[in-house]
Amino acid sequence: MSLVIAGTMAFDAIETPFGKTDKIIGGSATYAAWSASHFTQPIQQISIIGGDFPNEEIEALQQRGVAFDGVEVVKDEKSFFWSGKYHMDMNTRDTLVTDLNVLAKFNPKVPDSYQGCEFLMLGNLMPSLQKQIIEQLKTRPKLIIMDTMNFWMDIALDDLKETMKLVDVLMVNDAEARQLSGEFSLVKSAQKIMEMGPKYLIIKKGEHGALLFHEHHVFFAPALPLEEVFDPTGAGDTFAGGFIGHLARTKDISFENMKTAIIIGSAMASFVVEKFGTTRLKEINNEQILTRLNQFVDLVNFEIDIV
Numbered sequence: 511m512s513l514v515i516a517g518t519m520a521f522d523a524i525e526t527p528f529g530k531t532d533k534i535i536g537g538s539a540t541y542a543a544w545s546a547s548h549f550t551q552p553i554q555q556i557s558i559i560g561g562d563f564p565n566e567e568i569e570a571l572q573q574r575g576v577a578f579d580g581v582e583v584v585k586d587e588k589s590f591f592w593s594g595k596y597h598m599d600m601n602t603r604d605t606l607v608t609d610l611n612v613l614a615k616f617n618p619k620v621p622d623s624y625q626g627c628e629f630l631m632l633g634n635l636m637p638s639l640q641k642q643i644i645e646q647l648k649t650r651p652k653l654i655i656m657d658t659m660n661f662w663m664d665i666a667l668d669d670l671k672e673t674m675k676l677v678d679v680l681m682v683n684d685a686e687a688r689q690l691s692g693e694f695s696l697v698k699s700a701q702k703i704m705e706m707g708p709k710y711l712i713i714k715k716g717e718h719g720a721l722l723f724h725e726h727h728v729f730f731a732p733a734l735p736l737e738e739v740f741d742p743t744g745a746g747d748t749f750a751g752g753f754i755g756h757l758a759r760t761k762d763i764s765f766e767n768m769k770t771a772i773i774i775g776s777a778m779a780s781f782v783v784e785k786f787g788t789t790r791l792k793e794i795n796n797e798q799i800l801t802r803l804n805q806f807v808d809l810v811n812f813e814i815d816i817v
C-alpha cells in the first residue's frame with residue numbers, strides 16, 4: 511500500500527483578515543503528508559529543502575511514518591518560500607511572493623526504495639518535475655493524482671498539458687478549471703479537461719465543497735460550514751492527502767470509493783483551516799476525524815418521498 515507524495519516543503523508567510531504569521535512551515539507535500547499519515551503509513555516523500563528547514567519538523571514527520579530518502583537537502587541554500595494574503599471572503603487570495611530558492615534547481619530522483627509504489631500523489635510543483643517523477647517509475651502506480659495551480663498555468667502551460675496526459679486524477683480549483691478549459695460552466699470545463707488526459711477530475715470550490723467528475727458522472731461533497739475559518743492555506747493539499755490516504759489504505763480505486771475519499775479529504779481540510787499552518791493536522795486523532803466524518807453524513811442526509 512505504498513504511497514509516494516511529491517511536492518514542496520516550504521516556509522510560508524500568511525496574512526488573513528484575522529492575523530498574520532512570520533515564516534511558518536508549509537508546502538504542498540508537507541500538508542499532504544501530514545493529512546495522509548492519518549490513514550496510511552509509510553509515506554515516501556519526494557521534495558527539496560534548504561539547510562534552514564527545521565530538524566524538529568523533519569523528525570516529527572519521520573515519527574508519522576514519512577520516509578525522507580527522496581528529500582534532497584541543500585545545506586547552503588534556502589527552502590522554497592511563499593507568501594499570500596487572503597481577502598475578506600477567505601476563499602480568494604493574492605500571492606505576494608514566490609521565491610523558488612532550492613526549487614529552482616530541483617532535479618527529483620526517485621530512490622530505489624520507492625520503486626513499485628502503488629499510489630502517487632503529485633502535489634503542487636513545476637509540471638515538468640511532476641512528469642520527471644512519473645517517468646522514473648519502473649512500474650506504473652495503480653493511481654496517479656496530480657494537483658496544480660494557476661501559477662503553473664500562467665508560466666508553464668505546455669508542460670502542464672504534457673504531464674496531464676500521464677495522470678489519472680487532476681485536482682484544481684474552480685477558477686483554475688475555467689482558466690484551463692476556457693469554459694465558464696464547470697460541467698463543460700470538466701469534459702474539456704478530461705479530454706486532455708485525466709479520467710477523473712476534482713474541482714475544489716473552497717467553502718462551497720468539491721466536485722468529482724468521471725465520464726458522465728458527477729458527485730458533490732460539501733464543505734463543513736465552520737464557525738471560524740482561521741487560515742485556508744494548505745486546505746487543497748490537505749484535501750488531496752486525505753483523498754489519496756484513504757484510497758491507499760483501502761486499495762480500492764472505484765468511483766464509489768472515490769466518493770468516500772472526497773468526503774474524507776473534505777473532513778481533513780475542515781480541520782486544517784481552524785488554525786495557522788499544519789497545527790491542527792498534528793493535533794487531531796482518529797476519534798476526532800470519525801466525529802467530523804459523521805458531521806458530514808448528517809449535513810447531507812435527508813429523506814424525501816417522491817410520489
Ligand code: AMP
Pocket residue numbers: 518520521522535536537538591592608634635636659661662742743744745746747748
Ligand atoms: P493550497 O492552499 O492548498 O493551495 O497550498 C498552499 C501551499 O502551497 C503553501 O504551503 C505553499 O508553500 C505551497 N505553494 C504555493 N505556491 C506554490 C507553487 N507555485 N508551487 C508549489 N507549491 C506552492
